[in-house]
Amino acid sequence: MRRTVLSAMALASTAVLATTVPAFADDATPTPVPSTRPTEEAAPAPAEPSQATRTPSSAPAPARTPGQVAVVPEGAPDTGVAPAASRSGTGGMLIGTGAAALAASGAAVFVVRRRRVTGA
Amino acid sequence: MTPPSRRAFAAAALASLLVGCGGPAADRATNEGRSSRTPPPAAKANGERAAEALGRSVPARLLIPAIGVDTPVMGLGLASDGTMQVPPITPDDRAGWYRHSPTPGQVGPSVIIGHVTVGSYGDGVFRDLARLRRGDTVTARLENGAAAEFAVSSVRKVAKADFPADDVYGDVDRAELRLITCGGTRTGDGYLDNVIVFATMTSARGA
Numbered sequence A: 001m002r003r004t005v006l007s008a009m010a011l012a013s014t015a016v017l018a019t020t021v022p023a024f025a026d027d028a029t030p031t032p033v034p035s036t037r038p039t040e041e042a043a044p045a046p047a048e049p050s051q052a053t054r055t056p057s058s059a060p061a062p063a064r065t066p067g068q069v070a071v072v073p074e075g076a077p078d079t080g081v082a083p084a085a086s087r088s089g090t091g092g093m094l095i096g097t098g099a100a101a102l103a104a105s106g107a108a109v110f111v112v113r114r115r116r117v118t119g120a
Numbered sequence B: 001m002t003p004p005s006r007r008a009f010a011a012a013a014l015a016s017l018l019v020g021c022g023g024p025a026a027d028r029a030t031n032e033g034r035s036s037r038t039p040p041p042a043a044k045a046n047g048e049r050a051a052e053a054l055g056r057s058v059p060a061r062l063l064i065p066a067i068g069v070d071t072p073v074m075g076l077g078l079a080s081d082g083t084m085q086v087p088p089i090t091p092d093d094r095a096g097w098y099r100h101s102p103t104p105g106q107v108g109p110s111v112i113i114g115h116v117t118v119g120s121y122g123d124g125v126f127r128d129l130a131r132l133r134r135g136d137t138v139t140a141r142l143e144n145g146a147a148a149e150f151a152v153s154s155v156r157k158v159a160k161a162d163f164p165a166d167d168v169y170g171d172v173d174r175a176e177l178r179l180i181t182c183g184g185t186r187t188g189d190g191y192l193d194n195v196i197v198f199a200t201m202t203s204a205r206g207a
Helices: A002-027 A049-053 A084-118 B003-021 B024-035 B165-169
Strands: B059-064 B069-076 B095-098 B108-113 B137-142 B147-159 B175-187 B190-205
Touching: B059 B108, B108 B165, B137 B175, B147 B175, B165 B190
Parallel strands: B069 B095, B108 B175
Antiparallel strands: B059 B069, B059 B137, B095 B108, B137 B147, B147 B190, B175 B190
């Protein structure tokens, strides 16, 4: 009876590990590096007096005559591309720890069986 | 099964569970918590002291000693969709000045952005921007040899969906600086938040 319970416990812990690693791996899925947006050449800016006359788009900008920021960009700057390399490295580490945990469980089962066989 | 073997088995099972559930998640939670802060209250007199504005000259270099930043600055315009261009994803990541904003030292909000991470290359130039504190120094060196020194007045983390355009791009009556990067929770598409540093010029050195 106890043997059955302990075997079930070993299976349960293995199952937990098997589900834990994919949970992390899901988070660590590398994302494709989006192509950078720049369409204009990134070079030191010349003076741009003419742009002061361009009107900010869409947003109901309250009659802000050419402001100190001549053209207000849309939305928020997208200044973060997920670190794919480090994240896949994390996934590798998780797989390694998962494998180590499975090996430990296997070793425990082996010791138990051996003791049973030897009658210890 | 004997009691010792039972104990050994139970200990192994417990250890395997602990190994499987530990790891980077806790570290991530710590980092997220660290970057969340609210703008501090009223400014000190020395942090808000107005300095005489400089003439227009594009920034060539940006230095933020508190977080070890010393980077060249490139010019950025608008992308075809109307958003601000961002610096290219390269191993030698650098900051970018939005060329439709005043140059650092001119009256108005000069806008400089940088990546927090650059994909497989790892950390971006503004990786630690959220760690800046009120009073930290930011220096912009300009192409004409002049330099403008700023003091951080506040650091804000805001949802990208609620980007405070008026606070960032709105007119001001002195030379100010906005440093922007991404932050907060990371998803498959990037980050959900922006970290924005507001700084005021405290001194200027002419060309």
